[in-house]
Amino acid sequence: DAKTTQPPSMDCAEGRAANLPCNHSTISGNEYVYWYRQIHSQGPQYIIHGLKNNETNEMASLIITEDRKSSTLILPHATLRDTAVYYCIVRAYSGANSKLTFGKGITLSVRP
């Protein structure tokens, strides 16, 4: 019951932008969109999150559509070290219960 759908995999060339899509058509007004990634055999790494405005940090940009039913994570200049599984998660802040529900994610392969 991950509430998001992502394609299983995609690839991009090193140095190019990687655009990772996510659908969350049943998102509620108080739910945020989170992105994590997991490099093989490591713990998940937080990337970025947003509610309705686009967000940017040193790692990536998050573009959320106006109806909030989908979003895109953008890695502006992908490197080989960005090869990982990327998880899109929706989550409401609900007091003490702030657990994350991970789906299967999208496997990004960056090729030289």
Add this chain to the structure above:
Amino acid sequence: DVKVTQSSRYLVKRTGEKVFLECVQDMDHENMFWYRQDPGLGLRLIYFSYDVKMKEKGDIPEGYSVSREKKERFSLILESASTNQTSMYLCASSTRQETQYFGPGTRLLVL
């Protein structure tokens, strides 16, 4: 930087053994979580704690217990390890209503 550490990266135990997995965070976070990750099943929440001595069951608590005696430390206990508990175990912490940060994970093999 937030730091979440786990006591072991790799662990091998025998069926029936009692297993302790320790997690420590250094950011004074209120919330701590234990997940397990298995191929094809993603991450599944086992237990979480939102304060010292408080705990809540996650989605798959059977066969596990937890202990939170100090704010910075959250322990996962397998009272009698079984082969179906072979998995990658991930600990995370967060402040209330904030981003979760994960440790490096413990790969547990139960023989």
